[in-house]
Amino acid sequence: MNKLILLFISIAFLASCATTKTDPTSPGGFIYYNIDFKKYSDQGFQITIEKPYGDYKSIGLVSVELYPETKEISYSLYNSAVDGVIDSDGKSFRVWKRYEGSRAHYYATENVDAQEAIDEIFKVAKGWGADAIANFDINRSGEVVTVSGFAIDKED
Incomplete structure (x- = not known):
């Protein structure tokens, strides 16, 4: 009888250690993250990740944080x-x-949509008299989107 009880306890113990298999497969695919600067360039405003080049007038550093x-x-x-x-x-x-x-x-x-933060930095820089943002950077920390750059007036 003791051996039978010990057998049931052993089976219960071993069954509790069993792992549940999950399906690790995935259909795969693509995720696209796009930032469209065309609407700004159509207005003669340039946004670039590059350093400013040529002749320009420094306007200021601008940073916008978008909180949800x-x-x-x-x-x-x-x-x-x-x-x-x-x-x-x-x-x-x-x-x-x-x-x-x-x-x-x-x-x-x-x-939050990063495009909203970019629209805001564009409005701020344009309001300062800038026609470009150089050294453009975008970051997401948790749910906060931060965009920043160097507002300049390109001297054509």
């Missing part, structure tokens, strides 16, 4: 998310929850 909107939402809206994303007011939001004690709070954080 975060708002508290209802459980039903949280529950209606498809793949953790909802669309509201023409924007895409990632949903998440946070507990305070045993009470859950539901939130939606905007998925």
Whole structure:
């Protein structure tokens, strides 16, 4: 009888150590990250990652940080998310929850578009009298997008 109990315990122990196989396959594909500067160059404004060249007048360093909107939402809206994303007011939001004690709070954080930050840096530099941004840089840290560069006035 003891051997039978020991056998069942051994089987239960070994079964609990079994790993669950997950399918590691993926259909593959491409993800494209595009930044289109054409609408600025069509207005005679240049944005480049290169250092300024030729004759130019220094205008200033400019940096813009775009923070996402975060708002508290209802459980039903949280529950209606498809793949953790909802669309509201023409924007895409990632949903998440946070507990305070045993009470859950539901939130939606905007998925920011880097193009918005570029539009803003363009407006600032253009407002300063610049016709180009050299040393252009773009970074994403978490959900914050930062764009920066050296605003100049090219002397043609």
